[in-house]
Amino acid sequence: EMLYKHISIACKHIFSAEEELALISERDRAIVRLGGSEVALQSFLIDRIVEFHREHPKIQIKIDSMSTPDAIEALRANLIDVAVVTSPFSDKTGLNINVIKKLQDIVAAGNGFSYLKDKEISLHELVKYPLICLKNTTTTRNYLDHIFRQHNLLLRPDIELTSINFVMPMVKNNLGIGFMQYATTKAEIEAGNIFRVNIKEQIPPRSICAVTASQYETPEPVQRFIDSLLEKESVSI
Template structure:
């Protein structure tokens, strides 16, 4: 390209406004500086581009031919700049998150709601993934970060940061009133139907290890497809079930279900942020990450 692109940009605005003065105002420059640049461009191209008139300027045939091409190029460049500003800013863009069922319900949904209320134009891509799938997605760049329950299985180069702890409790509906008023061992509750998330979920693996630690086999009578289904099924007395304490609290306070006191201790679980420190987040993803803490 013989001439500096800046000259073509100035040419675009002079031709668009048909005025050196209006172009100078828009570009926050001076009319003499704009005129000087156009004289240089005309000299480098070896032809006149503008005809001066009382009302401003008009394009010569050569100027018209050049404008047809320059206008397309400039508008494409300006459109690209706008996309980058939106993507890298907080007026647009996409945040891609991998999350497990429990982490979404107990921790992430509330923060996503707050984030969306502040930045409604940012698109959220939420995938229901658990380790090792979420860890693989992080390594190949399919997601920006993951919010999952422990154990995460994260290993270098991935980093794990605890966001909160959760305590699971065992609950029952009102048709199981005989379970109130005393403390039970898990082995004593084997005769009661158990509702649990299905095999392949982190919750199932967690409770399978819990039962195994007490030399018991986890044999749920009903395997629920999501955490959302456990509470209504317990309310309607299909069986007893484990839920995070924070998820069960409103129904307990309303008298719809009650907590079964256990002699066997249920270990605390954690909700963790898992990320690849080498992956550079866009501004939107960085802002959501900040709001997790």
């Protein structure tokens, strides 16, 4: 297993180098190696990639979907050029972090919990209901765990998932109350399929960030891609 781990990393470097070398003979062509978290991809990144590709058709974007911790590890190993992921970061050492946009986590429920629509409940009350959340290997879950600990509570979901894409179907089918991002639930809320649960305590916003490793030079096409994200979505904090 140890040998395979080292070989797999080496192979990724070799395959990446082969792709870049293959483009040298083609004028103005380049590759941006992008690692994106599911939340970032779901929230806005796909639309931005499509727009960037339309404006720069000769720049190929190679996308790997990975968690924030895995993306940061890949950056430090020079397996990707840029990570577009969600905060917070456990270790910011050696990272260049550009905040792109704010991200608001909310609590949402299906119409089977309609008796909660006109109520305001606390986190202490919320833990009594069946909860749906991501596994504790994700940045989102660790962030929520931290919030609950601040209120002397332990977040113990009834359903733990590996992908954010599975949360919405389960919430809509009343299998529990879920934690999701407002940007990706807005349409379903407006359609009346789910509703936002009013929580007394504030859930602080997070950020979607474009991150590079300071130990490596940022290639011009990569910087162009980052700049395009900042121009369209940049926020001040």
